[in-house]
Amino acid sequence: MRKIATEEAFSIPEIADALEEVAATPSLDSDYWLVDAIYGAESKSPLRSKLLDLEDERLAEMDANGVSMHLLSLTAPGVQMFDADTACGLAELANDRLAEVVRRHPDRFAGLATFAPHAPRRAAEEMARAIESLHLNGFIVNSHTNNEYLDNRKYWPILEAAEDLDRCVYIHPRGPSAGLVGPFRDYGLAGATWGYGIEVSTHALRLILSGVLDRFPRLQLCIGHMGEAIPFWLWRIDNRWRMSTVPQRGKPLELTPSEYFKRNFVITTSGQENPLALDYSIKTLGIDNVLWAIDHPYQPTAPAVSFMDNAPVTEEEREKLYHLNAERVFHII
Numbered sequence: 001m002r003k004i005a006t007e008e009a010f011s012i013p014e015i016a017d018a019l020e021e022v023a024a025t026p027s028l029d030s031d032y033w034l035v036d037a038i039y040g041a042e043s044k045s046p047l048r049s050k051l052l053d054l055e056d057e058r059l060a061e062m063d064a065n066g067v068s069m070h071l072l073s074l075t076a077p078g079v080q081m082f083d084a085d086t087a088c089g090l091a092e093l094a095n096d097r098l099a100e101v102v103r104r105h106p107d108r109f110a111g112l113a114t115f116a117p118h119a120p121r122r123a124a125e126e127m128a129r130a131i132e133s134l135h136l137n138g139f140i141v142n143s144h145t146n147n148e149y150l151d152n153r154k155y156w157p158i159l160e161a162a163e164d165l166d167r168c169v170y171i172h173p174r175g176p177s178a179g180l181v182g183p184f185r186d187y188g189l190a191g192a193t194w195g196y197g198i199e200v201s202t203h204a205l206r207l208i209l210s211g212v213l214d215r216f217p218r219l220q221l222c223i224g225h226m227g228e229a230i231p232f233w234l235w236r237i238d239n240r241w242r243m244s245t246v247p248q249r250g251k252p253l254e255l256t257p258s259e260y261f262k263r264n265f266v267i268t269t270s271g272q273e274n275p276l277a278l279d280y281s282i283k284t285l286g287i288d289n290v291l292w293a294i295d296h297p298y299q300p301t302a303p304a305v306s307f308m309d310n311a312p313v314t315e316e317e318r319e320k321l322y323h324l325n326a327e328r329v330f331h332i333i
């Protein structure tokens with residue numbers, strides 16, 4: 001069975017070097033911990049070289065585990081910690097490199113293009129280039145940029161470009177934004193344990209409740225980690241949105257929150273290998289809205305494969321989870 005993993009991280013040396021610069025100046029940014037751990041001068045983490053490796057150990061590990069394809073994306077925080085000009089240049093370079101490796105291994109790699117949200121018009125141009133000239137498969141964005149979210153009107157050119165190009169935007173985690181991070185600063189809460197998911201679920205709900213999906217009804221979005229807890233919350237979100245004690249709504253929405261979630265979002269299983277959560281998500285969202293992912297190199301490959309090989313679904317459903325949904329959503333041939 002073809003196995004397409006849909007949240008697989010890579011980097012390029014120029015961006016790793018730029019993040020090493022970021023690590024050299026301690027800051028209160030909630031991604032500083034991660035950047036320092038991977039790219040800091042004292043780092044002994046193997047992640048930097050695993051992120052930079054595409055054609056050696058990565059392909060060998062894919063082969064050893066029967067993984068057909070990585071849908072690659074520039075690892076978090078992408079270019080979003082750099083100033084807008086630097087970010088634009090590095091995004092374009094990363095997309096060029098990504099397209100080259102996809103061209104060399106069209107049956108093993110596909111790619112999500114990156115862009116600099118803090119330069120929205122140039123981002124929209126890069127998005128068009130990434131699809132029309134580089135033939136990449138969609139987009140990745142690492143949640144907030146300078147503590148702002150994509151529902152903000154200044155980012156609408158990005159949403160418009162994604163909708164016009166008919167390509168999905170994967171909203172990948174980064175640490176919580178400045179206004180959210182306070183209590184996440186202790187006990188390692190800001191990262192993948194909890195903060196990443198809260199950051200992305202908050203972002204997704206901003207997009208839903210702002211009404212921006214009435215403006216861009218065909219926008220396709222993807223979130224990982226079994227939907228960052230949103231599927232489990234849909235009933236309460238609908239219920240309290242309808243009968244909220246403190247009404248805070250602007251323009252009335254055309255659909256209920258859960259209807260937007262089912263219409264505009266798909267989820268992946270990255271780093272969330274829980275058969276009960278998978279079963280629940282499929283029953284809640286439908287089998288067409290759930291895609292398999294590993295989250296390489298942050299998660300090991302073998303358990304992610306065995307999770308999906310043994311998932312309590314029919315073989316027809318497994319085909320959708322492993323590849324048919326990814327082929328449809330990300331235009332993979």
Ligand code: VNL
Nearest residue numbers: 034075076077191192295298
């Ligand atoms: C981690 C996990 C980081 C998954 C990631 O991106 C990720 C982590 C920076 O555990 O640090 O995609």
Ligand code: MN
Nearest residue numbers: 007172270295
């Ligand atoms: Mn990831």
